Amino acid sequence: MSRSAARDAGDSPGHDTLWRLAAHKLLRDRAGLLALAVVGIYLLAAIGVWLGWWAQEWALITGSKWGPVSAEHWFGTNIIGQDIFQRGIYSTATAFQVGLLVAVLAVAIGALLGAVAGFLAGGWVDEVVLWLLGVIDAVPFYLMVAAIAFALADYPYSMHVAMVSTFWTGTARLVRGEVIKLRGLEFVEAARAIGVPGVTIIFRHVLPNTFHILLVKFTLVFVDAIKSEVVLSFLGLGVKEGMSWGLMLSESTLEFLAGQFNNLIVASSLLFGLVFAFNMLADALQDALDPRRAA
Amino acid sequence: MDVLRFALRKLLAGVPLILGVTLLSFTLMVHFGPDRTFELLGKNPTTEQIAELRHQLGYDQPFLLRYGQYLRELLTLDFGHSDATGEKVASLLARSIPVSLALVLPGFVLGNLLGVALALLAASCRGRWPDRLIMAAAVFGMSISFLVVIFVFQIWFCTSHGLDLFPVRGWGMADVPDYLRHVTVPTLAVVFVALGYNTRFYRAVIVEEMERDHVRTARAFGSPPLRLFCRDILKNCAIPIITRITFTIPAIVIGGALLLETSFGIPGAGKVTYEAIISGDQPVLKAVVGLTAMLFVAALLVADILYRVVDPRVSLE
Amino acid sequence: MAGTALLSVRNLTVEFDGRAGRLRAVDAISFDVLAEETLALVGESGCGKTVTGLSLLRLVPQPPGHIVAGEVLLDGEDLLALPERALRRLRGRDIAMIFQEPMTALNPVFSIGAQLGTVLRRHQGLSRRAARARALELLEQVGIPEPARRIDEYPHQLSGGQRQRVMIAMALSCGPRLLVADEPTTALDVTTQAQVLAEIGRLQRELRMAMILVTHDLGIVAESCDRAAVMYCGRIVEMRTTAALFSTPHHPYTVGLLEAIPRIREERLADLPVIPGRVPDLAQLPAGCHFAARCPRATDLCREVVPAPLPTADGGLVACHHPYP
Ligand SMILES: Nc1ncnc2c1ncn2[C@@H]1O[C@H](COP(=O)(O)OP(=O)(O)OP(=O)(O)O)[C@@H](O)[C@H]1O
Ligand code: SF4
Ligand SMILES: [Mg+2]
DSSP: OHHHHTSOTTSOTTHHHHHHHHHHHHHHOHHHHHHHHHHHHHHHHHHHHHTTSSOTTTTSBOSOTTOOOOSSSTTOBOTTSBBHHHHHHHHHHHHHHHHHHHHHHHHHHHHHHHHHHHHTTTSHHHHHHHHHHHHHHHSOHHHHHHHHHHHTTTOTTHHHHHHHHHHHHHHHHHHHHHHHHHHTSHHHHHHHHTTOOHHHIIIIIIGGGGHHHHHHHHHHHHHHHHHHHHHHHHTTSSOOSSOOHHHHHHHHHHHHTTTOOHHHHHHHHHHHHHHHHHHHHHHHHHHHHOGGGOO | OHHHHHHHHHHHHHHHHHHHHHHHHIIIIIISSOOOHHHHSOSSOOHHHHHHHHHHHTTTSOHHHHHHHHHHHHHHTOOOBOTTTOOBHHHHHHHHHHHHHHHHHHHHHHHHHHHHHHHHHHHHTTTSHHHHHHHHHHHHHHTSOHHHHHHHHHHHHHSTTTTOOSOSSOOOOSSHHHHHHHHHHHHHHHHHHHHHHHHHHHHHHHHHHHTSHHHHHHHHTTOOHHHIIIIIIHHHTHHHHHHHHHHHHHHIIIIIHHHHHHHHTOOSHHHHHHHHHHHTOHHHHHHHHHHHHHHHHHHHHHHHHHHHHHOTTSOOO | OOSOEEEEEEEEEEEEEETTEEEEEEEEEEEEEETTOEEEEEOSTTSSHHHHHHHHTTOSOTTTEEEEEEEEEETTEEGGGSOHHHHHHHBTTTEEEEOSOTTTSSOTTSOHHHHHHHHHHHHHOOOHHHHHHHHHHHHHHTTOSSHHHHTTSOGGGSOHHHHHHHHHHHHHTTOOSEEEEESTTTTSOHHHHHHHHHHHHHHHHHHTOEEEEEESOHHHHHHHOSEEEEEETTEEEEEEEHHHHHHSOOSHHHHHHHHHHHHHTTSOGGGSOOSSSOOOOGGGOOSSOTTGGGOTTOOHHHHHSOOOOEEOTTSOEEOOSSOOO
């Protein structure tokens, strides 16, 4: 620590090596690579949907009610004759849209507020941020979503807004703690001593040093977002346009009492695969990036 | 006396939190929320009728006054009547909260106990196959959606496609067999979903504690592993464990129950909340949000007092 | 040399898994400890002193550590081959250890009386009350003021010196035959250091224990040890009686250490590069003699062939191709 801190104040100390070591470790982590590949396949499926390559007939009635598994309908059709597989693939795009949007925004907001609060720890800004964190964590998630849904009336992205406004708190707490640690390090103090303004210190010297935390947090928030989407859509508080695994699952409640499981199987397997891969990826990243979790 | 003064101080410190929560939810739900004037009035209302109803609903009063009104409701636990059913909100909650507790608590307790047990097992075999197996199973379990677990358990335990042992929907607490009949499947679902998270959390805490110097000292003086894990390490881990348990209680009473109760048709606080969300029943929602915030502050307080009990280094200061 | 060996360490080798692969922290070391004698283990920070001490009781953290070879014979019985259960009965009773870090070595959530009592009840089969009475006696013996009050206090309420005294009380509670004291005073301030050391010495004589005293401080070695083993990068490079070591050091590393003494006095060896050059990274040890890069007498032979420990005229050992006479 002291060796890296002793470097020139303009550097992010020891960072290249951290990342190089992490990349090296990740490349040797077979489970992590496999997880990355699976996430890549899902992403490809989603991109294909966005570009119109496949799963474009998800809303069309192309078969009969509860049609069986066939060459035409790989996983049969639903209660009104739509192709379940196409709907499942289409929902992958929805999942990525929700996951990416929410994870990027929540982590960015959390990092920013956490860094500012940590940098000014002890001052009133920090107090306000801490208070806000407490308030948001004290409101049950579903109520928060409902409240935001109310406030935004029929805005199609009210679910996204609700998730972002609740999911940023975890990142903020982590980054705040990390920044408080970094703040005392020599390279930050040196920057301060030579009169570098606070904003510059936060963005140039402090935030880059928390990037490894943010990356792991991103994967975890992504998982939270797509898992929450499923529940919220089932409760009627989620996705309002298009199709999602949550909507498929709530559709499946009409079917499984009648012995039709295709919707349930397709939606839950696709959901599980993506969440599992992301969880494994998060673990691999954590192992690779956290020096304390060596061996 | 110390404890009492400490508790009072902590409660006072909780006031800004409660104010924040209520202000946030009030602003979102009531201030920006739907205007029910025309929903309640018949066709072609007169201006006077409109004005009178708006006065009755309090819409014509300034924001701060209405918010103050809400705070008073919260202090007196008198939240008025439900918009949807006309029942008193207080009695609605008094009826449904015990149901939620009865529904969620067994799974919560079991999930945590099993989590600690598995975590101890994994940590004591660190790096070897039982550890790997348990941790792989934990990630597997964490990756399954609560919703899917509920559905699959319903199909499996409650329908003719599976074992068909329990009712799919409904609730009863008249006697023990009745209670067991209704609580078993939801409990299994709760345990299944929570177990992965709990095991991982507790293992991380335990492993961190295992690496401390005093554990090495204990081993150097011949402490047997069972005693080491079940007494020394667990007591040292008490703080993070208490934190986790007390802080998930408020969330689980509303959040956990909400999904379970809507899926199993159980008339608890979660279902009441859900129906209030769907129908925009503001008096009920305001009550639920306010009470959860208060529960949260209470949990903070309980956790702080428990810290003091288990760890001599934490003082009441 | 007179006396029989209480403890015989043979060929002990300990490795750690690290980021940069496996490193060998202790490399095939052998030494004996005679009954009632004090053996010093000296060397720069990171040379493997603590790991050696921990290995004797099989306390090396695992993972990442592995005791890959060797024997630790206590009265002829190999502790490294003993079943876990038998070893537990021996830990604290026959061999006790005092740790380097008094601040963290005690459990923060149990009172010191409870921690002492646990050990007494386990090894001596005392009742709760008898254990408490004995714990009081022990605290008195190691010089804790007001033991009756202190016994119910928690470690955080005690100063560093007092905590180390509690550790000593615990180590001596069952009258062990061998005490491993791992830098028992490094973390303490200078006056406390002297007191604690004197206390240990007095109790050692009283209880007729053998002791392995790990230290950086050659002054301590000169004052209170019968023999000393000098370690460098996981190997014992010289092992002699204290008098012989100080009068005619054979190994160039020992000579370097001794030359540095007047310059350091109160200072810790670890803080000052007293010998030119740096301790090599354990992960990238040179072949041959580990000290070659810093040694004024090094030759090509040194850089290629590991010097074997050879007996000296006075019954000691030195591992060097070109020792000082
Ligand atoms: N838990 C561990 N994990 C990895 N490596 C370790 C561990 N403990 C010790 N080592 C390695 O073993 C070597 C010897 O460590 P040891 O603690 O025995 O040194 P020491 O001689 O006691 O030093 P000091 O005087 O600083 O206490 C270290 O250089 C380190 O690389
Ligand atoms: S073996 Fe050679 S290099 Fe090593 S200490 Fe002896 S003379 Fe020096
Ligand atoms: Mg040491």
